Amino acid sequence: MEIYLVGGAVRDSLLGLTVYDRDYVVVGAQPEQLVQLGYQQVGTDFPVFLHPKSKEEYALARTERKAGTGYTGFICDFGPQVTLEDDLSRRDLTINAIAQSNDGTLIDPYHGQADIAARSLRHVSDAFGEDPLRVLRVARFAARFYHLGFSVAGETQALMQQMAASGELATLTPERVWKETEKALASDHPQVFFEVLRRCNALAVLFPEIDTLFANEAANDSASQPSVAEHTLQALLHCASISSDLACRFAVLCHKLTADTISGLCKRIKVPTEHKELALLASRWHMEVHQLSKPSVAQAKDILALFQATDAWRRPERFAQLLLCAQAESGLSDYPQLIQLWQWFNELKTITAAPFLAQGITGPAIGEAITQARLQRLEQILEGAGD
Template identity: 50%
Template sequence: MKTYQVGGSVRDELLGVEPHDKDWVVVGSSPEEMIEAGFRPIGKDFPVFLHPDTKEEYALARTERKSGKGYHGFKFYYDPSVTLEDDLLRRDLTINAIAKDSQGKLIDPFNGQDDLLNKKLRNVSNAFCEDPLRAIRLGRFLSYKHISDFSITPQLKAIVKKILDSGELNYLSSDRVFAEIDKAMQNHFPEKFFNFVVENKLDKPWLKDINSLDGFSASNSDLRWVELSCLNHFTDFDQIPLPSKIKKLISIAKQLANIEIDNILIENIDSLRILRNEEDIMRILSLGLECMDQNLITKIVLLYKDIKFAELEKLDPNERKNEKINLLKDLVSKL
């Protein structure tokens, strides 16, 4: 049994970047031997294990063959006869198909080091097109600061077009697509991901005709979703499973964008639940988005906080409702 460090962590180390975590491939072993050695199995489709001490992922060397549609349409083969080179051959990009042994020796059968030096994103083989998620993931790689200035080879661009024309993007799990987008949102240049998606027409059905972007003012990934929504006229991202906290921020931002000095509706102010949502409102205003009037909304928040709503609890429901409306009318008159 031999273990090798593989994938993005080797790539990042060669680029002088500290990897967040490390992945390992195991050659010459079996699931039974791994479990006997104390590794905990976690893989659903193929044997992946957690190291008993470091909790890093160790996967048995494997090969794969396309057998159906989408990300899950693969059959995997693994046994002690699968070599390291066999395993590296199935990977997406040459820069991700470099391995390192326990002595620090690099195994690089597809010249990934040359592509790192020349800043090229090149596919290992034509099997790249068998996994449609790789087309979207390619854009995510461009969002990393240390890979953002890499160029995509003409051959790989042609493969991305082939994936688009195949219609296989429609078979992808929305959870997998969201995971790639959200990772890009957390990186240094998320706009490069979205521009890649737009330029290569990979936005449908997931992002519905979003526009190209110059950049994001927010460093927080949740607020970047608000920016993206606002810059695209509050496009509904209903094809991807956004977490409830992001949906809430987008909903609040949309309400804020509807508040205009010439058309201030009491219902709009009341529905904001300012006392409950003040922190989120101020976070959104800090973005300086052109789709909303920051000064007007800030003034509304300050005036709203001065209202003694607690005193309304002494009134019966009908009186309470009418008095609240009067208080909000008074607030509007001060704007």
């Protein structure tokens, strides 16, 4: 029985990145042997075990045969006869198909080290085309490693185009699509994920709502202003530079879509409710926030309506997210509305129901009185600012 460190841990170590998780492959063993050594079996489709002390994952070397559609249509074979090279051959990218023995020796039958040096994301074999999930994974790796200069190899790009045309992407479950998207949104360059998907024609299949933003791109080629799609991806990049909040990043991605389109997208790929709510708010209110760069007394009602409609009084943390979305969409590092709106908000929230209750006002009249008092105070603030 031989044990090798494999996958992301080896890759990230070679890239000089922090290694957080370690996965191992076990060659020349049966499940019973690992159980006898105290490993806990957790895999069902194929044997995966947890180390008795470290709880790190150890998987028996295995091969896979395509036996159906989608990313689950595989038959897994494992046992002492499966070699390390066999196991590595089923992996997605060459940079993920490098193993390391206990003495530090690297086993690299598919030239992953050369592709690391060339900063190339290249598939290991044609078996890559049997798993539609790998299209999303490559796009995610392209986003994750963009800052290191990685790009998708030409032959892998061509294979991904074939996969998009085959119809296999439609077999992906909403949960898997969202999981990969969520990981991509967490990267420093999340816009690359969507750019890669579009180049291989997968964006129209997986995210038709986002793909429609590119519809008029050709007509804008000669324009001095970026197209709607270009602006959206630039805004997404800016959002990633100012906030790690994934709900904000998703909202910025969707801010040019209609409410119905956003709702349909979120329902189809099962986006978390808080992401959907923020996306709807960003789509509806980002322009109103922009227009407050030089506020006047005449805008007092609009400002108050912004606070009211976004439920800022009860959910100030979500209002803060909305302002970050607006700033990201603006492309500005210095966004005065961010400070102004919070100053006004903190001033107006001190106006509460207590004095009106003391006056004997009850029922809906209390809310009306609070709103009117806040409007008057906001008008006073804006008049003072204009002096």
